[in-house]
Amino acid sequence: MAIEQVGVVGAGTMGNGIAQVLAVAGIHVVMIDVSSEALEKGVATLTGSLDRLVSKGKINAEARNAALARIDTSVEYQRLATVDLVIEAATENAELKTRVLRQIESVVPSETIIASNTSSISITALASTLADPSRFIGMHFFNPVPLLPLVEIILGLQTSHETAEAVRELTLRLDKSPVSVKNSPGFVVNRILVPMINEAFFVLAEGVATAGEIDTGMKLGASHPIGPLALADLIGLDVCLSVMDVLMKDFGDSKYRACPLLREMVAAGHLGRKTRYGVYRYE
Incomplete structure (x- = not known):
């Protein structure tokens, strides 16, 4: 048609x-x-x-x-x-x-x-x-x-x-x-991408590196055009959390457990660019 x-x-x-x-x-x-x-x-x-x-x-x-x-x-x-x-x-x-x-x-x-x-x-x-x-x-x-x-x-x-x-x-x-x-939970891209973003939140929460250092590391070390935490802000932290919750529910695999820091930031309303405050602040 x-x-x-x-x-x-x-x-x-x-x-x-x-x-x-x-x-x-x-x-x-x-x-x-x-x-x-x-x-x-x-x-x-x-x-x-x-x-x-x-x-x-x-x-x-x-x-x-x-x-x-x-x-x-x-x-x-x-x-x-x-x-x-x-x-x-x-x-x-x-x-x-x-x-x-x-x-x-x-x-x-x-x-x-x-x-x-x-x-x-x-x-x-x-x-x-x-x-x-x-x-x-x-x-x-x-x-x-x-x-x-x-x-x-x-x-x-x-x-x-x-x-x-x-x-x-x-x-x-x-x-x-x-x-x-x-049809599969997260389909292809988000099934791979969002757990990577979630892991970046774990690294941040554990104090392994700052947000800027994490993003710089992935840009320079993995040739990503944007770091995972900056990307989370662009996507929306609420969307990232929703994807992780779907993956956890549908697969029942603990590797898809959402990082508590990600969940806490969503609860605070710090959703990224659309609220002008996420991992980073936006004017």
Whole structure:
């Protein structure tokens, strides 16, 4: 099927980034969130991102304006009634995502594909909450969405071949690189990456080195473009903790135990860049 209109539920970091890349690729977007304030903030963020692309010569002003014109916003799920695909980008919480997905399914046509941008939650389990699980799939973008080329396409046990092919074709149209993976806790990237970040918190908590020294060591010693603790701040410490908890619950292996320091910082609301305070402080 040809995907020309896409709904994005969630105007936060991931949602507005996904909306941006869709709009730049020439696709009409309907971005949904619970409040007009959240939507305004999301549009302001993606507008700033587009402005930076213009200043760097990546796109011209005409392309920026055209992309913004393709984005509509609403607090009403009924606005999704005409879209070909809906991408859920709500907070990484299984109960919340289930409620959102059921609400999406109640308003979209039977042929509309429903995808989740979850970074760790079982696609098979989420699909099972829908009346038609064959049209459900995982479409995991990476932050920052406009810059990182990877999209993990996760097939649940029930996902149809037609659904997978349509999403893969769309991913290529967005100038992204799709990687198809089987449904598994954390999928591929986060199953490897987030436990590494978690271990960096253990090293920090034990006083083996400072945060800056840990990050410098991994950048210079392992050729990582960003240190694990700075990356945690970029991802969001709450998201990292959620991924670790999913891995621990689903695998039942103590190697996935979240570092107490990570859990404590999340409890304090020190979530990283989005709160301007995580491992590091941000102005």
